[in-house]
Amino acid sequence: xxxxxxxxxxxxxxxxxxxxxxxxxVFVRHKQAGKNFVSSYFVxxxxxxxxxxxxxxxxxxxxxxxxxxxxxxxxxxGFGWVYMAVVQVTAIFLVLxxxxxxxxxxxxxxxxxxxxxxxxARFQSDFLAAVAAFVIVLFFCGTMTAQFVGGAKLFxxxxxxxxxxxxxxxxxxxxxxxxIGGFRAVALTDTCCAIMMMIGIVLLLKYVLQAGGGYENIxxxxxxxxxxxxEPFSFGNMPWTIYFxxxxxxxxxxxxxxxxxxxxxxxxNTQGLHQAMLIGTIVVGFMNIGINFTxxxxxxxxSGTAADYGGVDNIIPTTIVTAMPIELxxxxxxxxxxxxxxxxxxxxxxxxxxxxxxxxLHWAExxxxxxxxxxxxxxxxxxxxxxxxxxxxxxxxxxxxxxLINMFAFGGLETAFFWTLLLGLFWKHANKLGAMLSMTxxxxxxxxxxxxxxxxxxxxxxxxxxxxxxxxFLIGSYLGKRSDDETLKIFFP
Amino acid sequence: xxxxxxxxxDAQKFSLVRREAIYTGLALVGLIIFWLVAGFGTAxxxxxxxxxxxxxxxxxxxxxxxxxxxxxxxxQKLFTDMDLEGDDDGK
Numbered sequence: 001x002x003x004x005x006x007x008x009x010x011x012x013x014x015x016x017x018x019x020x021x022x023x024x025x026v027f028v029r030h031k032q033a034g035k036n037f038v039s040s041y042f043v044x045x046x047x048x049x050x051x052x053x054x055x056x057x058x059x060x061x062x063x064x065x066x067x068x069x070x071x072x073x074x075x076x077x078g079f080g081w082v083y084m085a086v087v088q089v090t091a092i093f094l095v096l097x098x099x100x101x102x103x104x105x106x107x108x109x110x111x112x113x114x115x116x117x118x119x120x121a122r123f124q125s126d127f128l129a130a131v132a133a134f135v136i137v138l139f140f141c142g143t144m145t146a147q148f149v150g151g152a153k154l155f156x157x158x159x160x161x162x163x164x165x166x167x168x169x170x171x172x173x174x175x176x177x178x179x180i181g182g183f184r185a186v187a188l189t190d191t192c193c194a195i196m197m198m199i200g201i202v203l204l205l206k207y208v209l210q211a212g213g214g215y216e217n218i219x220x221x222x223x224x225x226x227x228x229x230x231e232p233f234s235f236g237n238m239p240w241t242i243y244f245x246x247x248x249x250x251x252x253x254x255x256x257x258x259x260x261x262x263x264x265x266x267x268x269n270t271q272g273l274h275q276a277m278l279i280g281t282i283v284v285g286f287m288n289i290g291i292n293f294t295x296x297x298x299x300x301x302x303s304g305t306a307a308d309y310g311g312v313d314n315i316i317p318t319t320i321v322t323a324m325p326i327e328l329x330x331x332x333x334x335x336x337x338x339x340x341x342x343x344x345x346x347x348x349x350x351x352x353x354x355x356x357x358x359x360x361l362h363w364a365e366x367x368x369x370x371x372x373x374x375x376x377x378x379x380x381x382x383x384x385x386x387x388x389x390x391x392x393x394x395x396x397x398x399x400x401x402x403x404l405i406n407m408f409a410f411g412g413l414e415t416a417f418f419w420t421l422l423l424g425l426f427w428k429h430a431n432k433l434g435a436m437l438s439m440t441x442x443x444x445x446x447x448x449x450x451x452x453x454x455x456x457x458x459x460x461x462x463x464x465x466x467x468x469x470x471x472x473f474l475i476g477s478y479l480g481k482r483s484d485d486e487t488l489k490i491f492f493p
Numbered sequence: 494x495x496x497x498x499x500x501x502x503d504a505q506k507f508s509l510v511r512r513e514a515i516y517t518g519l520a521l522v523g524l525i526i527f528w529l530v531a532g533f534g535t536a537x538x539x540x541x542x543x544x545x546x547x548x549x550x551x552x553x554x555x556x557x558x559x560x561x562x563x564x565x566x567x568x569q570k571l572f573t574d575m576d577l578e579g580d581d582d583g584k
Binding site for chain 2: 492
């Protein structure tokens with residue numbers, strides 16, 4: 001009886017939250033009825049305001065690893081990890097400042113609704129567009145699987161329910177609400193998720209401080225017992241190579257992630273963009289510093305090492321269970337789960353648009369085939385559901401080394417899109433051959449070095465991928481034919 | 494943010510956007526330098542604020558505050574409001 005009551009207390013907040021997510025998507029679908037389906041489903045009819053734009057960009061960017069693996073590492077490494085993680089404060093103002101307006105202007109000129117639309121128009125290549133769509137779907141599936149697995153493991157560890165139950169509860173919910181509501185629903189639910197993430201951090205911090213006997217007590221103890229936490233290299237646990245590669249992997253190169261760049265197509269006006277740059281930077285910094293600092297303070301609650309609790313991934317779940325009252329545990333894990341589902345929904349809608357809009361609709365247009373609006377609607381929702389369901393099935397038997405797969409996918413997307421977008425949109429001499437060599441060659445080299453475990457100076461393979469991708473782009477642009485004047489007039493008027 | 498009261502043509506808009514992207518890139522360089530100096534640059538100092546070493550305070554909260562300042566400077570002072578519709582959109 002008591003056990004049933006405990007289960008109910010744990011599940012109620014989660015069920016309520018998931019119910020709200022689905023209700024939002026149904027409401028959005030109802031409100032969008034009668035509008036251009038493709039535009040409303042894939043970019044929300046370019047109607048996002050500043051606050052929602054900021055929150056959806058932050059929420060899609062912040063994954064479950066930011067809330068579980070990251071603070072677990074901060075527990076082990078100390079302030080060096082927070083110092084490294086804070087580089088993520090650049091992510092929002094960089095992507096919106098560099099690509100936000102340019103992509104918005106181009107999307108309106110070209111009637112584009114996806115990043116691949118813009119790449120196709122810039123380089124006049126269906127092949128490159130197909131490769132870009134393939135790369136998006138491939139790497140997004142990897143990232144989504146990691147989110148599903150991370151979220152379900154957290155759910156199981158905290159609530160005591162099975163991994164599968166967690167997967168069904170939040171995995172199916174995210175697939176359903178994304179399929180029904182499309183981008184607009186994703187943006188609104190992301191906003192709810194980001195707010196819940198912040199509430200979760202504040203709650204956890206409060207109870208960790210309380211359970212640890214107060215800030216003064218925790219820090220005084222740590223200064224004596226764990227001096228390595230106060231040293232930037234953490235007595236060798238944080239080599240400079242991690243700092244360097246993290247600047248690339250989760251800082252600078254994130255500007256080219258398609259799921260972030262597509263936000264530039266979706267907002268209403270430049271006032272909204274300017275607001276979003278500021279709000280997004282405030283929020284992403286609060287989340288990163290807040291949750292990682294909480295990871296360090298968790299020493300006040302957990303007396304052993306990370307290994308004693310089954311590794312760094314178990315630090316936050318164990319801390320939640322240990323420090324928080326039972327009636328708030330369900331509420332507290334909404335934060336990390338929200339990070340997971342907001343990333344999945346953001347990726348799912350872009351992956352779906354890559355297949356339906358960038359491949360199928362473009363093919364139909366070239367073949368002069370008429371696709372009825374009803375068919376487009378059915379295909380879009382079905383494709384979103386099928387991709388989500390496929391990833392869901394993969395996550396049922398979780399592959400090992402899931403966090404490495406997540407980072408692998410992040411690096412692959414950055415290698416493929418960084419120079420293609422940056423040079424393609426800002427350099428007149430960028431051409432089709434350069435973009436093709438960069439995207440295909442760079443991605444293949446990146447994947448090959450990952451598979452072989454080959455590293456230079458022990459740096460993450462993103463450094464090899466991004467360097468080769470640049471060299472190939474420059475060689476191709478030097479050897480290849482210049483883009484035609486008509487295209488250049490659109491992109492560089 | 495700068496208000497733009499005159500209608501801009503496409504060339505002017507793209508030129509402005511290019512300039513804003515350069516400002517953003519320069520802001521990034523500035524923030525990286527601050528991050529290096531604030532963190533590694535002060536790591537040898539034996540100063541603590543609320544039990545946290547100075548390098549950690551400046552390298553985390555300090556970097557965050559500077560990033561907020563940069564975002565405000567870019568979005569409120571250096572970036573220009575503009576109509577996103579082009580000269581011949583949809584034609």
